[in-house]
Amino acid sequence: MSNAAPNRRSFPLNAWYVAAWSREVTHAxxxxxxxxxxxVMYRTGEGKPVALEDACWHRLAPLSKGWLEGDQVVCGYHGLVFNAQGRCTHMPSQETINPSACVRVFPAVEKHGFIWLWPGEPALADPATIPDMHWVNDPEWAGEGVVTPMACNYRLIVDNLMDLTHETFVHKTSxxxxxxxxxxxxVTHGERTAQLTRWMLGIEPPPFWAFQLGSRLGIEGKVNxxxxxxxxxxxxxxxVLDVGVALAGTGAPQGDRSKGVNLRICHFITPETERTCHFFWVLRRNFKLDDAELTVATRERNAAIVAEDKDVLIAQQQAMEAAPDAVFYNLNIDxxxxxxxxxxxxxxxxxxxxxxxAAE
Structure with a gap:
């Protein structure tokens, strides 16, 4: 397949995307x-997330250059005021407000520790279809994550995560x-889902996993x-990656993971433009929940892994832009x-x- 489709979006609009961590959106x-x-996003005084088009109805000045007065946004250019429903409630130097004066409101929902946004048709936005990512704020799991800006198309990150054979080469020291x-x-798939499953039995754990296993079971030295x-x-x-290691032969393939470590690494890739995206990720574990040092150490180790992917994916994006008619070839691992x-x-x-x- 070609790596580019002229004049065609690479992302659907009728879908929920992570717009921000919950902690990122305040009364500002x-x-x-x-x-x-x-x-432009903010919270009302009651804590409800609001997402408006960041362009004033009057002259398209970014509303984010203005400020909040209560739960209303004041345009920093001419002082028009818009409420949380996108309706203009004040115009300078006149009493009559043009009835067409409004800005678009995007459906926004807070769930799983994130603000989710629907950029498509508002009538189709069903919060029940937000992916189940409960591990992110489940008290039975611990861990932290960040958002990493990525100068590549969002699908390159999805490709990267769906084919972890690259770990052998890109992450050979971790x-x-x-x-x-x-x-x-x-590989299996459904209408909106796909899953790849891989087991590696009786192997030596890479450094990252040896560290996790040592933290969980206190094991030192080489084990399989x-x-x-x-x-x-x-x-x-x-x-979402359900990943981990357990001592060889203790029953993990049969469902007993008690002699090992379980991680859920949740990734949300939100298109910014055709060439850039917001990469939200969080790594969660179900052991040593109160160990703050382990949380920080694990987050930093994963950040280093993400940085290695970032270098490769940016280089791939640049190569695609330099050769827009080039063809992508697929292997079994794809x-x-x-x-x-x-x-x-x-x-x-x-x-x-x-x-x-019909034309297509």
């Missing part, structure tokens, strides 16, 4: 670009070894482990990423006007 104006749309690239795997990777994609761009892309493409196709769909 916070601008962010999502799916090529300029948006989470990768030859076992990852050599192990067999299975059974390692698993369950990669779970939910459209359009949520990927099966999970191919299903994710098929699902994304179906969502994008469904949003095209009927006339355009």
């Amino acid at each position: 104006l916070a601008p962010r670009t999502i799916c090529d749309k300029k948006i 989470i990768g070894n030859s076992a990852v690239a050599e192990a067999p795997f299975e 482990v059974d390692r698993w990777q369950y990669i779970n994609f939910e459209a359009p761009a949520a990927v 099966a999970g990423a191919m299903w994710a892309r098929r699902i994304q493409e179906r969502m994008i196709d469904a949003e095209a006007p009927p006339v355009l769909r």
